[in-house]
Amino acid sequence: MSVRVIEKRLDEMLAIMRKPDQVRNIGTLAHVDHGKTTTTDSLLMGAGLLSPKVAGKTLALDYVEIEQLRQMTVKAANISLYFEYGGKPYIINLVDTPGHIDFCGHVTRSLRVMDGAIVVIDAVEGVMTQTETYLKHALEEYVKPILID
Numbered sequence: 695m696s697v698r699v700i701e702k703r704l705d706e707m708l709a710i711m712r713k714p715d716q717v718r719n720i721g722t723l724a725h726v727d728h729g730k731t732t733t734t735d736s737l738l739m740g741a742g743l744l745s746p747k748v749a750g751k752t753l754a755l756d757y758v759e760i761e762q763l764r765q766m767t768v769k770a771a772n773i774s775l776y777f778e779y780g781g782k783p784y785i786i787n788l789v790d791t792p793g794h795i796d797f798c799g800h801v802t803r804s805l806r807v808m809d810g811a812i813v814v815i816d817a818v819e820g821v822m823t824q825t826e827t828y829l830k831h832a833l834e835e836y837v838k839p840i841l842i843d
């Protein structure tokens with residue numbers, strides 16, 4: 695029964711993906727280690743894809759072995775989430791980007807497809823070099839920033 699429900703939702707999601715006005719591409723942006731993937735876990739929890747018990751520890755979008763070993767994102771990873779607003783269904787394509795400068799090419803590529811970015815700032819460390827660089831780059835690409843600290 696539950697499998698059938700999931701299949702129906704998948705069909706619905708695939709149908710919405712063909713309607714660009716019902717698709718939004720959102721990504722995380724931050725200096726290295728400021729909590730992008732942890733924030734992403736919280737959003738996955740909000741979407742019902744992760745249990746509150748493991749959200750923030752799983753770092754689900756750091757699924758490559760080296761990322762889990764180093765506790766660092768090395769490549770942009772994305773997931774599609776179902777969302778309803780004003781009674782209308784939407785697909786949110788969520789991109790979790792790396793923060794380390796060595797992987798900034800992934801951020802540049804991700805920004806080309808983003809409508810908006812969740813800018814995460816560690817409240818202790820504050821605004822750092824990559825926060826500023828990625829934010830400037832986002833504005834150049836007309837990506838609307840949303841601040842989380």
Ligand SMILES: Nc1nc2c(ncn2[C@@H]2O[C@H](COP(=O)(O)OP(=O)(O)OP(=O)(O)O)[C@@H](O)[C@H]2O)c(=O)[nH]1
Binds near residue numbers: 733
């Ligand atoms: N105290 C505290 N620690 C946090 C918080 N958010 C994340 N962390 C910790 O900070 C570390 C880095 O978290 P990540 O979410 O992997 O950071 P990131 O920005 O995705 O890192 P990169 O993708 O490698 O740039 C982890 O050890 C988290 O447990 C927070 O709100 N408070």
Ligand SMILES: [Mg+2]
Binds near residue numbers: 730790792
């Ligand atoms: Mg990360």
